[in-house]
Amino acid sequence: MEGKQIMFVIFAIVIVVFSIFTVTSRKILRAAVSLLMVLIATAGLYFILNYQFLAAVQLTLYAGGIVVLIIFSILLTSQLDHKFEVVELKKTIFSALAALAGFIVVATTILKHTFEADTAAALEVNMEVIGKSLLNTGADGYVLPFELISVLLVAAMIGAIVIAKKGSPVKEEKSNK
Amino acid sequence: MNQGIPLEYYLILASAMFFIGVYGFLTRRNLITILMSVELILNSVNINFLAFNRYLFPGKLDGHFFSLFVIAVAAAEAAVAIAIIINIYRRFTTINVEDVNSLKY
Numbered sequence: 356m357e358g359k360q361i362m363f364v365i366f367a368i369v370i371v372v373f374s375i376f377t378v379t380s381r382k383i384l385r386a387a388v389s390l391l392m393v394l395i396a397t398a399g400l401y402f403i404l405n406y407q408f409l410a411a412v413q414l415t416l417y418a419g420g421i422v423v424l425i426i427f428s429i430l431l432t433s434q435l436d437h438k439f440e441v442v443e444l445k446k447t448i449f450s451a452l453a454a455l456a457g458f459i460v461v462a463t464t465i466l467k468h469t470f471e472a473d474t475a476a477a478l479e480v481n482m483e484v485i486g487k488s489l490l491n492t493g494a495d496g497y498v499l500p501f502e503l504i505s506v507l508l509v510a511a512m513i514g515a516i517v518i519a520k521k522g523s524p525v526k527e528e529k530s531n532k
Numbered sequence: 533m534n535q536g537i538p539l540e541y542y543l544i545l546a547s548a549m550f551f552i553g554v555y556g557f558l559t560r561r562n563l564i565t566i567l568m569s570v571e572l573i574l575n576s577v578n579i580n581f582l583a584f585n586r587y588l589f590p591g592k593l594d595g596h597f598f599s600l601f602v603i604a605v606a607a608a609e610a611a612v613a614i615a616i617i618i619n620i621y622r623r624f625t626t627i628n629v630e631d632v633n634s635l636k637y
Contacts, residue, residue, distance in 0.1 A: 360536050367545050374549050374572055378556025383565060390568050393549075397575055403537070404586045406596060413578075416603055421571065421610045428614045429564055432621040442559045450558035454551040461547040465540055475591030488593055497597050504604045511608035519615035 363403055369396040381439045387426050394418045408485055542583035549576035563617045563627040567610065574606045 369392060376389035394417045401410035478484065492498050553572035560566050578599040585595025617627055624632050 357536060363537050363541065367541070370545060371548055371552070374552040377568055377572060378552055378560065378565075383562065386565055386568060390571060393572065394575065397579060400542070400579060401582060404582050406582055406586070409582065409596060409599060412600065412603060416607055417571075417575070421607060424610055424614055425564060425568065428617055431618060432564070432627050433562075439562065439565075442561075446559060450555050453558065454555040457554065458547055458551040461551075462544055465543045465547070470539055470588060472587060473589045473591060475589070477590035478593065480593065480596060484593070485596075488597070495593070500597070500601055504601055507608055508604065511612050515611045515615035518612070519618050 359403060362399065366396045366399045366403070369393070370400075381441070382435075383429050383433050383437070383439070384426070384435060387422060387429060390425070391418055391422045394422065406480060408480065408482065539583055539587040542579060542587075546576040546579040546583070549573075549579070561628050561630055563620070563629060563632075564614075566629070567613050567617070571606065571610070574602060578602055 373389040373392040373396070377386050377393060380386040380389060394413065398410045398413040398418065401407075401413055488495055489497050489501050550573055553569045553576065556569035556572065557566060560569060581595040581599040581602070585592065589595070620632055621627050626632065
């Protein structure tokens with residue numbers, strides 16, 4: 356096996372094992388750290404696929420941003436030595452069956468289907484190409500979703516501030532009257 | 533350049549991650565752990581997009597940008613969800629979904 360394949364196997368094992376930890380761990384902070392490991396291993400997969408920019412985005416935004424946000428909210432809302440109750444056996448069995456059935460259906464479909472690759476020459480994904488296509492209004496341009504995302508981020512930011520502000524805005528309006 | 537790792541390996545790995553996320557979504561009772569399951573699901577979809585882009589359409593960048601936008605939406609979603617969770621915690625002093633059972637009081 357060459358280096359790439361060995362790295363892929365390592366990342367795949369890390370992803371599967373830590374994903375299972377994330378959904379079964381009875382201590383919430385351990386679950387969050389497992390999620391961090393999954394996200395970092397995913398960034399490794401992006402490096403194997405040769406998408407360096409997206410791997411960097413994954414590391415800074417997901418592993419750096421979202422996981423820190425989740426850990427902060429855990430520290431604000433939970434007791435750290437608290438252990439979740441064991442999930443009922445019936446619920447575990449039925450959820451596992453549903454997930455397993457879905458996985459088997461998807462996996463058999465993937466293995467049966469033969470994928471036909473496009474014969475176009477591989478495009479090198481560097482910062483110049485990414486920047487030019489993000490702000491391009493032409494055929495291969497993504498300026499519209501880019502602008503939509505910026506509006507969405509502003510809306511999410513304002514929404515988060517309004518919701519998390521002390522006291523609900525509805526109550527304050529009523530008390531003002 | 534990608535010889536040695538078939539496309540199917542990526543797809544199987546991503547679907548395993550997706551259904552582990554679904555399992556967590558069904559069994560968890562804490563709002564934050566449910567949010568973490570959703571992050572797993574979104575992440576597996578990103579792997580799919582990038583693998584398809586690299587293997588089947590190497591001359592285009594659609595999958596690359598789609599997963600970039602998915603990451604941005606996931607960040608916005610996480611921020612709003614955590615604001616809601618903190619607000620719920622303030623009112624109910626718990627974030628267990630089964631104890632949060634009144635819309636207005």
